[in-house]
Each structure stands twice: as structure tokens, then as C-alpha cells.
Amino acid sequence: xxxxxxRICETRLTNQFLxxxxxxxxxxxxxxxxxxxxxxxxxxxxxFCKKCKLVQLPEHEKPDKIFSNYDYLSSPSLSWLKxxxxxxxxxxxxxxxxxxxxxVCEIAxxxxxxxxxxxxxxxxxxxxxxAKNIARIAIKKKxxxxxxxxxxxxxxxxxxxxxxxxxxxxxxxxxxxxxxKDFTKGMEILLSSNGIITLEFPHILNLINQKQFDTIxxxxxxxxxxxxxxxxxxxxxxxxFDIEKLPTHGGSVRVYIKKIKNNKxxxxxxxxxxxxxxxxxxxxxxxxxFEKLQKNINxxxxxxxxxxxxxxxxxxxxxxxxxxxxxxxxxxxxxxxRNLIQYTVDKADTKVGKFLPGSKIPxxxxxxxxxxxxxxxxxxxxNLKDEIIKQLKKMGVKTQFVVCIPxxxxxx
Ligand SMILES: [Zn+2]
Numbered sequence: 001x002x003x004x005x006x007r008i009c010e011t012r013l014t015n016q017f018l019x020x021x022x023x024x025x026x027x028x029x030x031x032x033x034x035x036x037x038x039x040x041x042x043x044x045x046x047x048f049c050k051k052c053k054l055v056q057l058p059e060h061e062k063p064d065k066i067f068s069n070y071d072y073l074s075s076p077s078l079s080w081l082k083x084x085x086x087x088x089x090x091x092x093x094x095x096x097x098x099x100x101x102x103x104v105c106e107i108a109x110x111x112x113x114x115x116x117x118x119x120x121x122x123x124x125x126x127x128x129x130x131a132k133n134i135a136r137i138a139i140k141k142k143x144x145x146x147x148x149x150x151x152x153x154x155x156x157x158x159x160x161x162x163x164x165x166x167x168x169x170x171x172x173x174x175x176x177x178x179x180x181k182d183f184t185k186g187m188e189i190l191l192s193s194n195g196i197i198t199l200e201f202p203h204i205l206n207l208i209n210q211k212q213f214d215t216i217x218x219x220x221x222x223x224x225x226x227x228x229x230x231x232x233x234x235x236x237x238x239x240x241f242d243i244e245k246l247p248t249h250g251g252s253v254r255v256y257i258k259k260i261k262n263n264k265x266x267x268x269x270x271x272x273x274x275x276x277x278x279x280x281x282x283x284x285x286x287x288x289x290f291e292k293l294q295k296n297i298n299x300x301x302x303x304x305x306x307x308x309x310x311x312x313x314x315x316x317x318x319x320x321x322x323x324x325x326x327x328x329x330x331x332x333x334x335x336x337x338r339n340l341i342q343y344t345v346d347k348a349d350t351k352v353g354k355f356l357p358g359s360k361i362p363x364x365x366x367x368x369x370x371x372x373x374x375x376x377x378x379x380x381x382x383n384l385k386d387e388i389i390k391q392l393k394k395m396g397v398k399t400q401f402v403v404c405i406p407x408x409x410x411x412x
Contacts (some may be wrong), residue, residue, distance in 0.1 A: 006049035007180055007221070013047040017055045017223075017290050018213060018297070020044035023332040024357040026217035026325035031354055039357065042263070044329070046216055051283045052231050055204060055223035057216070059178045064398045079387050081113060082169075083248055088117035091198065105158070105165040107366030108173035110134055112143035123151075126162070128154070140246060151179065155186035159211060164192040171200040172249065175222045180232065180278065188236045197238070197257040199229075208284050211406040213297045214330040215250070218256045225284060226275045228254065233257060240268040243275055250383045275318040288317035301315050301334045303408045308340040312377060319399075320344035321388055323351045323363050326382030330404065332370065345369055369397045374412075378402045387409075 004244065022041040028323035030036065032283050042060040049056065055122055095102055102123050106115050109127030111134050118125050129135040135147035148154050168187050177183045187197055204223045216223070220305060230240050242256040253275070258265045283289045312319050320327070323346040331341070338361045345366040352365050369377070377392075377399040379385050389401055389411065400410040 004047070006052060006054055007056055007178065008054050008228070008235075009049060009052040011049050011051040013049055013056075013058075015048040015050060015287060017289075018049040018216065018294055019045040019331065020046070020213065020216060020297075020333045020358075021327060025216070025219065026357065027219055028330040028357045029323070029351055029354040029363070030357060030360065033355070034279060036355075036360055039256070041358075042218055044218065044333075048285075048287075048290065052228055053225060054228045054232075055225075057218060057221050058223065059316065060218055079384060080248070080396055083246075084114040085117045087254075091167065092119070092122070095196075098226065102167060103165045103192075104165070105189075106169040106171075106175070108170065109138060109145060111142070112138035112141050112145070112172065114169070115143050116141060122238075126158070126165070149386065151182040151186045153186075154188065155190040160191055164195065164274070165190050166192050166195040168195070168197040169199075170197070172202075172252075174199045174222055174229075175201045175220055178221050180222055184232060184236045184238070188259070191238075191259065193259060193262060195258075196265070198254055199257065200246065200248070200252050200254045202249045203245075203253045204249055205279055205282060205284055208289060208293055209282060210250060211293065211296050211300065212250050213293070213300075213333070214326040214405060217325050217329045219325065221237045225279050226255070227279055227285075229255065230272075234260070237261065238376075239267065240272055241265050243268075245273055248383070297333070300404060300407065304334050304404050305340075307402075307408060308336065312340060316375040317370070317372070318340065318376045318378065318380040319372065320361065320380055320408065321366075321369075321392070322346055322380040322384075323348070323354075323356055324381045326361070328357055330380065331356065331361070337361070342374070343368070346378070366392070366395070369393060369399070373398045376400050376402050378404065 006013055023044045024039050046057055098329055104118060104123050105126045107128045109115055109129045115125045115127050120369050126151050127138055127143050129145050129147055130149045132147050135145045138145040168191055201224050204225050206212060207215055207223060233239055237260050238257050239260050240255045241258050244254045246252040246254055316331050318341050320341050323344055341361055343362045343364055345364050345368055347366060351363050354363050379388055379401055382403045382405050385403055
């Protein structure tokens with residue numbers, strides 16, 4: 001076993017959470033066939049820290065290599081846009097007590113998918129997005145955006161130039177930063193004394209209970225529980241004061257955070273304790289749970305391969321929908337390639353014409369489905385399956401839909 005230490009508490013990591021074999025970086029889509037041979041594979045082994053309970057992946061590539069030209073755009077998903085608009089309304093009401101112009105900073109603001117909903121008369125907004133190609137799109141939409149990685153250094157610079165912020169937002173970024181301590185300290189520095197932070201991240205409870213192992217990929221460094229997040233925050237004089245469960249990404253949580261010394265906001269202790277009790281009840285910190293999960297996902301792989309091989313023998317056409325990072329973990333863990341799935345389609349123009357990392361399945365525009373009408377269509381972003389099926393039926397696509405997680409299911 002590699003000698004690595006926990007990214008929060010420095011304890012030597014000796015326990016394995018899951019082993020997903022080897023895989024390229026989940027967002028390293030291949031531009032051209034001639035680059036197939038150059039693909040780099042990394043182990044996808046997840047560890048568990050017995051002290052602070054953080055489930056984590058070691059860092060194999062530097063973040064600037066992973067995130068500086070990211071193909072992921074938030075805006076294409078309608079349900080994600082609706083979710084963001086709802087959040088802005090919700091938080092604008094919640095922050096009503098702050099009468100002056102409220103300063104909002106979103107970390108990993110992508111193309112401005114969320115900040116665009118803030119009323120510019122009441123809010124002064126700032127986005128931080130390290131992927132330069134995506135930050136440029138936000139700036140074009142007149143959303144002030146800094147294209148740098150967030151951490152202590154950047155937060156000090158922003159504070160010097162613009163002062164502190166009343167609301168700091170981080171959606172699906174907290175689990176994606178390798179140096180989660182530097183990131184947390186950075187937020188503490190930038191936050192005004194009365195301000196609040198909201199973070200959304202997938203809850204590890206759902207990963208375990210719903211067998212969502214495909215949410216594991218190299219860009220996703222930490223798999224978070226409330227117990228561990230509160231442990232980390234307290235190291236930097238921050239604490240959770242409220243929690244909401246969300247349906248996004250197969251089951252996420254939104255935590256509301258304040259400075260510990262801010263006594264004006266009350267901590268909803270019962271609500272927080274209830275979630276931690278759930279975490280304990282499902283034994284999410286126990287080795288036997290991890291072993292059971294590994295057995296379960298091996299079974300998912302076996303069932304999926306049996307299905308694909310059978311359909312090939314029957315001469316059926318099988319395609320996939322979507323090119324999300326999670327799909328790449330799934331396909332690569334199952335050792336599927338274009339012999340078994342002919343192609344996939346994705347709405348993001350940045351992905352069309354490329355190939356999925358590892359499986360090397362070509363990506364086309366969804367229009368291809370209308371002409372090709374595959375017999376089976378594997379929906380890789382299972383969390384959006386209802387939205388996708390509805391859209392495709394409306395487009396006139398005739399196929400049988402298949403989802404594989406938590407188990408293989410055919411939807412006619
Ligand atoms: Zn630890």
C-alpha cells in the first residue's frame with residue numbers, strides 16, 4: 001500500500017474504502033484518435049482515515065492540469081439552472097436582515113449559471129473560476145470573474161482589494177479541492193464577521209446506500225460526511241449552523257456555515273445531530289460497510305457486462321446518453337469500450353466530436369439518436385434520468401432506456 005497521509009488530520013491512511021481499478025482522469029476527453037495511445041491511467045483507490053473519518057482519494061495530478069481547461073459547463077442542464085434560481089431566491093430572503101448592499105462571492109462559479117440570478121441592485125457579485133475558457137464565458141455575460149484557484153493566497157488578495165464578503169457560495173467544489181484545509185482557511189479569511197457560507201456537496205451516506213460509486217473520480221478528492229466537515233470547519237473557527245437535504249447529484253446536502261464567534265446566528269443543533277445520527281446508524285464509518293459496498297459494485301459490473309454481451313449476441317444496437325465524469329468512472333470500472341457501446345451523445349458542444357477517456361467511445365450530438373434509434377440507450381447521468389427521458393421522447397427518439405445504478409433497470 002502507498003504511504004499517504006490524511007489531507008485533514010495527517011494520520012497515515014491504512015484502510016481502503018473502495019478499489020475501482022485504474023482509470024484516466026474522468027474529465028480528460030480525447031480530442032482525436034491519434035491521442036488514444038498517449039492516455040495516462042491512474043489508480044482509482046479510495047482510502048478512509050480512521051481518525052477524522054474522511055474518505056479520500058490521493059492526489060495524482062496537480063489541479064492546474066485538471067481544471068485549467070475544463071469541459072464541464074453547468075448551464076446545459078435545465079434542472080441545475082432551476083435549482084440555482086431557487087437557491088438565489090431562498091438565500092436572498094434569508095439574507096434580508098443585511099440591509100446594505102450585500103457582497104456575494106461564488107467559488108467555482110463556472111459560466112455564471114448561478115450568479116446571473118442575483119439582483120444586481122441589491123448584490124455586488126464576484127465569481128471565481130479557475131478554468132480560463134469557462135471564466136471567459138462568464139465575463140462575456142457581464143459577471144465579474146477572477147480566473148484563479150481559490151485558497152488563502154487569493155482570498156487575502158481579494159480582501160485587500162474588495163474587502164470581506166457577506167455570502168460565500170461553493171456548490172460542488174468543496175469535495176473537488178485537494179488542499180481542503182487551505183480552501184477552508186481561505187473562506188474564513190474572506191468572510192465578514194456577520195456573513196455566512198453555503199456549501200453543497202454530495203453526502204457520502206447516499207454514495208454508500210445507493211451504491212453511487214461512479215461519483216468517485218480523480219477530480220473528486222473527498223467524500224464528505226457532516227461529522228467530518230464539522231471537524232474540519234472547527235479547526236478554522238467555523239461551524240455548521242443549519243443543514244438542508246437536496247435531491248441534486250443523487251442526494252446532496254447544503255450546509256450553512258458561520259464563524260464560531262458570531263453569536264447572532266443560532267445553531268440548529270437538533271437538525272445537525274439528526275443527520276450525524278443517521279450517518280452512525282448506517283455505519284458509514286465501518287470497514288464491513290466498505291467491504292459490502294465493494295461486493296455490491298462488483299455485482300453491478302457483472303450484471304452490466306452480461307447485459308451488453310447478450311445484446312451484442314442478439315445484434316442489438318446499444319448507445320449511451322451523456323458524457324459526464326461519473327459515466328467515465330462507471331464505464332472504465334466495468335471495462336466497457338466501443339465494441340459494446342457504439343457511441344454516446346451529449347448536449348455540450350465542448351464535448352461533441354471528442355472521445356470518452358478510457359473507453360474511447362465517440363461523442364455525438366443528441367440529434368444522432370433520431371436517425372439511429374438504438375435498441376437500448378444507457379443513461380449515464382442517472383441523476384437526471386427523468387428530465388432526459390422526457391426530452392428524448394419529445395424529440396421522437398424511439399429506444400429502451402437503461403439505468404445501471406443502484407441496479408440495472410430497463411425503462412420502456
Ligand atoms: Zn484524517
